[in-house]
Amino acid sequence: MKLISFLRGGVASYGAIQGDRVADFGAIAGPDEHDLVAALRLDAIPALAAEAAFDVPVSEIQLLPVVTTPGKIFCVGHNYETHRQETGRAKVGHPSIFTRFADTLTPHGGPIVRPKSSTSLDYEGELAIVIGKGGRHISEADAMSHVAGFACANDASVRDWQWHTQQFTPGKNFPGTGGLGPWLVTPDEIDDLNAVTVTTRLNGQQVQHASLADLIFPLPTIIAYLSGFTPLSPGDLILTGTPGGVGAKREPPLWMKAGDVVEVEITGVGLLSNTVVDEA
Template sequence: MKLASFSREGRSSYGIIDGANVRDIGAVLGAHAPTLKDLLAGEGLDAANSAAASATPIPLSDIAFEPVIPTPDKILCVGINYATHIAEAGLPRPEKPMMFVRYPDSQVGHKQPMIRPRESEQFDYEGELAVIIGKRGRRIPTSEAFDYVAGYSCYNDGSIRDWQFHTTQFTPGKTFPSTGGFGPWLVTTDEIPDPATLSIETRLNGAVMQKASISDLVFDVPQLIAYCSTFTILNPGDVIITGTTGGVGAFRNPQVWLRAGDTIEVDISGVGVLSNPIAAEPSD
């Protein structure tokens, strides 16, 4: 099952992708679960399936995609988590996951513009697998980690590189408004029992910039869930972004930065393609 958050005619909702349509589950369940995050925290995915038959189908061409989870309580990001990215950055293999955070207003949905802020010319792409939590948990063992996953999506952890490297703390370069892409939808775990079997590719204007198997993660999905749930409580709708592979613009020679008019795509097998145009923030 594929679930997307979207807006149409000024109203936000969510639904099940059904071919070229989305079935508006939010219109059926909105009194109890107005958002996809509320659905995960309450009635759960079974309720979405039950509501599908009576939900109105809307053409995908008539909606604006929102981030899969527009307002997650937490967006937990992992840095330096593929061997190829470790090598290109010239860094030692980490002993523990390198963590930082994003804020909800730093992300946009599928087909929505990612914005290069006027404070920087160093806007970089990072194609990543996103894990969406479906059940509250703390100190989750790796052997049970997949039980806490609602599904998976694509993420572009857009990075403002000079601000990222002002200090050793990455957060300033990761939280400028509308710099990250999240979508197009959540694919439930019944369709993806093991994300390690997937592959990821990032394309800039059609040219392949990054390509890897998800199995190349240094810390895999169960390890990340176990680690994150130790220092914080994971709640339904929380997002863990698992890291990017080699090929980012900052470590190319010459360097490659995102410019207005570009199109960046993150393609994960079994999930879908997240596509975002790039726009420049107005100067005033």
Template sequence: MKLLTFNKNGTQTLGVKVEAGVIDVAAALEASPDEQIETDIMNVIEGGSEAIERLRHFIEGLEIREDYVLNEEEIKWEPAVTRPKKIICVGLNYKKHADETKSPYPKIPILFNKFENALTGHLSEIVVPRTTERLDHEVELGIVIGKTAKHVSEEEALDYVFGYCTTNDLSARDIQKRASQWMTGKTNDGFAPVGPYIVTKDEIENPNDLQITTTVNGEVRQNSNTADMIFNCEELISYISKYMTLTPGDLIMTGTPEGVILGRPMEERVYLQPGDKMTVEVERLGALTNTFVEDVF
């Protein structure tokens, strides 16, 4: 299933993407009450396989009716993952990205974090902070954890996944490089767009073989495949679970491929500006579009 969150009268609520449009689950429940069906994505994730199967059965049994089937163009998107306890990011995890930045391949995953303030959704505006002149894009495959994971093996790691999503690790390169820790260049407001959907893991046979792209104002900037990752999804989940307990709803952003602005020759680096329109996409997970605006706060 393709699950999403949208804003309904100021509240984040669950939607399910179907061929006819987006099912507003809360509105559908008014027509067909079922106390076992959740209307919040985090509750669905925490409910595990049973919650998913109940929701799937409920959606399959619905008639297509205008009072609860919405047009995607009419909804206000929220982050696909709304309240993760942890947002764990992976640096330099693609061979060609390491090559373009003239960095050695890491021996172990490079981890850093973002916070909830960085989350934003599909079609939202993102402020270019006045503190940076070098804002860069980083399309990434996102892994949403579905079960509590501690010291899991690589062989069992994907059993702990709820689903996958398209993400963007926006990075203020000049701020990032000022200190040995990357946090201030990575976790500004809106620097972690996530969406438009979470696609449940049963629909993705191999997350380590998905096309991954970025376009800015229609120009293709990144075009690669998750097969180029240095540490694949199983390795990342297993490694991270050795150092912290992963819980349902946690988001792992698995790194970006080559094609970032930082990887271009100095004279060709044109960083993201107010007015730019950017789309990042991971195969089968959906295209995530955002526009940039000036910092006028």
């Protein structure tokens, strides 16, 4: 199943998509199921999917970030060996974790905004995990049962702000820099996670490509580690790291600029496309 969040007639809703038709779960959900996060928390998706009809043309909706109200957004740094090597980072025994804010997210087809205060805007194609079942001290063996699904993400980075200190937070939290979408794909749609590949293209040119088999810390390890220090809740997002090939490590550096089109394609998940604009 492919789950989406969207605007229909100016009203925010959520549902599922098949081809060019949408099932509007929000139109039939109870008052406590006002968005996808609430529906995940209440485990309402199966019943809504059984009841809803795919009777809304996709032309009548405008996509939103697939999760519009995440309580927490975690990002994992240097989690592909190719990216660790190109940055010269030492091998570590635990994942490097930083956070994003919800107001940084932008949907499929929406703009990625290059801020006025920087020209060093970089792409980072990533697989995003959406938590479906909350928990604390989750074991690696049980971790994937807490996953609602997967989405494409672009953890775009304002590098000069990221490099002000050893902390990544400023460079990762400019508004409109976190692409997420176009939808959430439920785990049953993917047979072999290790065979899934993450590819980033800038203006049609491939700039990143790797499989999840190249992750330093696999998905269950990340989920278990995060739940070891904080509770995970339905709708929380985990961006699992970016492959080598980032613009900052090219000679000369390859920065995104207004008018560029950046795509993140993940096999079995989908294709996220955003156009870069300058901050107004």
